[in-house]
Amino acid sequence: MKKVLLIITIIFVVLIGSAVLIPVLFKDTLMEKVKTAINKNVNATVEFNDFNLSLFKAFPKVQAEIVDLSITGKDQFQTDTLFSAGSIATNLSLSDLFNANDLKISSILIDKANINLLSTADGLVNWDIAMPTEEETTVDTTQSDMAISLQSIEVRGLNLTYNDEATTTIVQLKDANLDASGEVEGTITRFKLDAEVGEFVLNYDSTQYIANTVLKANSELTADYDKMVFEFGESRLYLNDLPLDLSGRFEMPSDSMYFDLQLKQPESSFKTLLALVPKDYQSYLDGVTANGDAGFEASVKGWFYEEDYPEINARLYIKNADLKYQDLPEKISAIALETAITKPQGDLDLLKVEISKAHAQIRENPIDMHLLLTTPMSDMAFDAALNGKIDFSTLAGAIPMDSIDLSGVLAGNLSLKGTMSAVEAEDFTKITSNGNFTFSNIHVQTPQITKPFELSSGTVKINNQEIAVSSFAAKTGSSDFTLNGKLSNYLPYFLNDQTLRGDFNLQSNYLNLDELSSLMAEDTTTTTATSDSVIAFQVPGNLDLTFRSKIAKASFDQMDISNIDGLIVVKNKMLQLQKLDMNMLGGELTIDGNYISSEKNQPDFDFNVQINSFDIPVAYQSIGTMQHYMPIAAKSTGKISSQIKFKGKMNESLSIIPTSLNGNGFLSTQNLQIVDSPTFDQVKNFIKSEKLKNVKVEDFTSKFRLENGNLLVDPFQTNIADQEVTVSGQVLVDQTLDMDLAFKVNKDDLTGDISNALSFLPGSSNISKLDIGVGVTGELSSPKVSLDLSKAKDQIAEEVKKSTKEELEKSAKKIGDELKKLFK
Template sequence: MKKVILTVSVIIILLLAAIIIVPIAFKGPLLQKVKTTINNQVNAKVEFEDFNLSLWRSFPSVLIELEGLTVVGTGDFAQDTLVSMQSLATDISLSDLFKGEDFTIQSLRLKEAQVNLLASQTGQVNWDIVKASDQVETVEESGEGMAISLQDIEVRDLSLIYKDEASAMVVALMHANLDASGRMEGTITHFDLDAEVGEFKFEYDSTEYLSNTVLKVKSQLMADYDKMNFEFGESTLHLNELPLDLSGRFEMPSDSMYFDLKFKQPQSDFTTLLAMVPQSYQSYLEDIKTTGEAGFEGMVKGWYYEDDMPEIDLRLLVKNASLNYAGSPEKIEQISMDGHISKPQGDFDLLTVNVSKAHAQIRENPIDARLTITTPMSDPQFDAYFNGKIDFTRLAEIIPMDSMELKGVMDGNLAVKGRMSAIEKEDYQKISSSGAVNFKDFSIKTPQINQTVEISSGSLKVDNTAITLSSLNAKTGQSDFQLKGKLSNYLQYFLMDKTLKGDFTLSSNYLNFNELANLMAEDTVTTTAVTDSVIAFQVPANLDLAFNSNIKRATFDKMDIQNIVGSIVVKDRMLVLKQLNMDMLQGKMTVDGSYKSNDANQPFFDFNMNISAIKIPAAYQSFGLMQQYIPIAARSQGDISTQIKFNGQLNEKLEIITSSLDGDGLFNTQNLQIVDSPTFDQIKNFIKKEKLKNVKVDDFTAHFSLNKGNVEMKPFKTKIADQDVDIHGNLSVTKVLDLKMDFKVNRDDLSGDIDNALGFLPGSKNITLIPITVNIAGDLTQPKVSLDLSQAKKEIQEEVKKSTKKELDKSVEKIGNQLKKLFN
């Protein structure tokens, strides 16, 4: 017994020692073997952060794990990461480890892997990294290497993205998980396979044709690693929630692949087919009732090598189906469709898409459509047709539209046929396009708009070159408008993202711009990060549209505007106003200029305005610039006219950035009167008080310039309170005023104290005008007023000098006292 216990103890100690010593002893040789093997086989830069070797986690096998693995291309793909993953692990037997010769890979575990496959414009691919046979160096003469005999596979969060730059095609399998456990029968392994792709995407020419699609596979898979043959036994594929029976096989004999796969919807009813709808829309199908037949099946068969791809045949069939929601009085019936996607062995340009016999009906309103697409890669040829009548009022009773409200009838047809090359060359004779659409009593209301948009009637026609809108009568809130005109270049716009051109006439009896400016509802879902975020109005790109307007009456802010006539052009992300004339504030205004969006969310503007004889109080309330630069207008009456050309930038709230303003202009006044001004009240010491109650200002014209928001007022002459005055000065961008008013005050209008003081002076009868300078400086809202009487003092002194000695001797004492009183 003692010998048994001793023997067992020795074995346990040796095993524990082996578990501790073996990883340390063999980590270096294995690390070198892994690196040598990989670099011997590929033209790429392979790196990994760490290499782990453990007997604990996979005993009695040895765990080999690469952490932080990356594979980066070389040459044209030197900056592209082909593979990155958090962990790649496998197990090898202890016997292989001690022999130090061939290793057999029996398991594979991948964690958080990203595979990026890229085909360039020239046809080169970044995954072609396996060295040619004449490039591969022999590791050792004994022929050491690694063999594959997988029986256990585990994949967690694998994302594979394929991009073809030449065809603008993207295929993505995102967040995939896979579990496969197998059993060996000779050289063949039988797997129980369970896999799920969280999201399958297919994009072509910047358009997503498939997204939010979930793929699931459960299968019994047979793998022959010697021949690299794989065959599906009893298997089920789920496309979203649509179950499909899967059968067939695929082979990888060398650098090519062979497919022979088939799948088919097991039940031929319409309800089963609707399970293909993406999960995010499945809630719409909860209370639906359906009838009719439907089926979905397909096959992939042939070789895949470089640009040579296997045959594809997919078929979607719907026959005499109907659907309606529980409790709904209406239903969609006579639903049918035959959709076929096919391609023989060869390149992707041989693909054909054919949708025929697409039909549905709501009561007596039928809808028919068809679509054919061929040669999608080289020069897409298309043939599409739509004809039908949609009563949106009844449709809303059949299909829930959440908070959207749709009413009215759209009746029309549209057909288009041709090749993309003809559109690119603007060879419209090779494009066949025709159609007409009519709207009647149509209305739409969504959470994104605050007012229902109503179209009482509308009619448009389509041909090869243009969409002609013969009439559109619409209303939203208090505003009405009538629109007619033509859109050209529409095929290039919709199919090639080119510029859409148009010329329209806009008429209206009344537009409420206050309502229209707030037509788009505020987003009720906000976060702390974006609560204060405001996006200035962005003019859409790829538009070249002209609107010739004739608006009888409009309201903007508190202004009532009439007879708006002119042109508005939308072009190059810019709004251009051309000779836009209007009657407002009992005067007239003409505007030329532009507003241009930019990515910085600070639009540029450049305007030339001519305003004639508008009322000053109303102008002050209406124009922000007047409030900023001429606050005294708040206490003014009369008319003002101005011509100004200025440019600058707006912030995201469409407020003028004052420091950006540049320009020049002039303004003139008619019947100007300043009422109860605190500023003018401060000069009552030298002008009679009764003249400063309501200060009358003679008509004048003043020129000014703007430089980075600073205003320079050029000298001009006028009369204030019947006194001649020269005015000039400037206003800084920080609203600091420096204004000089050089008065020539009539002797009769001087204040009583000053007039009495002058009466004691010899020769005072010769003094009829007194020069007095008023300095107004400081903060624009509360400027300080000071008097400069230096010039008046000089003139009085000159008059006194002209007096006789007798007159001077007689009045000398009184003269001194009065001069002190006058100037102090």
């Protein structure tokens, strides 16, 4: 028993030791074989971080694993990673480890792979990494270090992107998984294959045509690795939940490929075809009853080599179908569609896409359409037409509108025929475009807008060169407007992203600009709130539009505005106001200037503003800038006129950022009166108080500058409370001020104490005005007033020096007489 236990222990130790030593002993040999095999077969940069061997993971076989593999192209593709994987593993027999001349790969496991296939505009591809061989060289497969005879393939988390720059086509397979197991008979392997693609995406010419589509496949595949022929047995594909039967084969005899594949929908029903609707929108089909015939079938047959592509035939059809939501009263009936995608063997420019028939109707309101696209690669030609009538009331009774209240009638037709080269060259002689649409009694109300939009009438006429808009009479809230005009260069704009030009006349009896600025409803799902609503907007760069505006009356921020007349131009990412005149605040306003979009949503502006006879109390209540720089206007009456040229920035709510202001201008007053001002109340110790109750200011004109938000006032002269005064100083952006008021006070208007004191001084009779300086500093809301009597003292001293001996004795006697009266 002891001997048996000893033998078992020895065997166990040997096995454990082998399991540990074999990966160590053979790791370098296998790594060298892998590197040699790769270098012999690819013209690319291949890197991996580690190479592992394990006897435990796949016992009794050894698992070989490459970790963090990447394959990068060379030359112009040296920055493009063609392939990467978290790991690639295969299982090897122990005999392969001891056979230095041969490795047999029968299974492979790939995890977290990314494949990026790129075909450049000049026809080069990044996957052409096979080492070039001379035609006369014969390959001796018996001397190969590695043989591939796959029986099991497992792929997890594969992402594949194909980017064809010449056709502006991008195809993506996201989060794909694949399981394939097979039986080997010589060089032939029969696979059972299960695959699923989490999302299939197709983009063409910057437009996404397919997204959120799930692909699945269950297939039997026979692979002849010797002849490189792959044939599908009983196979089924699924686009979302739409089943498609797949049959046929493809071959790869050399550097070309041959296809003979067929796809066909097994059930020709409209309801089954609706499974093509992307997953994100499948919920819209809940409760839908669908009837009618429909189907999809396609075939690919022929050779693929360089620019020679196989023949393609695809057909999608719908016949005598209808669709109805069970909770809605109306149905969409007479649905018909006939679509074909065809191409003979040859160049992709032979591809033709044709919708020969598309029809649907609700009650007696039909819509018909056809489309033909040819020569997509060289110069795409198009021929399309649309004709029909939509009664939005019945449409809302057939399709769920998600809280949208919609009514009214749209009727019209449109035809378009030409080539992309004619569009780009603006050669309208080679483009045929005709259309006519009429709108009547359109009513739109959605949760996204605060007021319903109503279009009582409107006509749109379309030809090769322009879209003419006439009799657009609309209303939203309390605002109304009528729009007439035209759009030109619309084909290059819609088809080639060129500049859209337009010239319109806008007329209105009344515009409520407060309602219009808050027309978009607040998003209640937003988690972050701001104190100001965001109304700053981006002006598109490919618009060149002119609006001649005549608005009888408007209101904004409690201001009544009338007789708005001028040009509004949208151009070069700017909103330009040109000689925009209006009556407001009891006077007139003219604006010239630009509003310039900013990526940070802080638009720039550059304005020249002329103000004529604004009523001061009304202007103070309405203009925030005036409240910022002239709080004294809150207790003022009269009128002001001004011309200001300034520029700066606005915030997201279109309020001016004070520190950004720079400019210059002048300010004039008419009949200015300052009522019960606390500031002027502080100078009553040298001016009679009755003069300061309602301070009259003589009309003046003052020049000023704006520097980084600071208002700098050049010295100017006026009369305040019937006293000559020179005013200068500054109002800073932090709402503090430092103003100097140099008064020449009439002797008769001095307070009694100062007047009496002067009467005792010799030479006082020669003083008609006294120089008194007043400094106003501190916060704008509560400024401090300080007196500067230095000039007055110098003035008095100078007059005393001029006095005669008799005048001095007389003044001394007068002072003595007053003292006697005081002590009598």
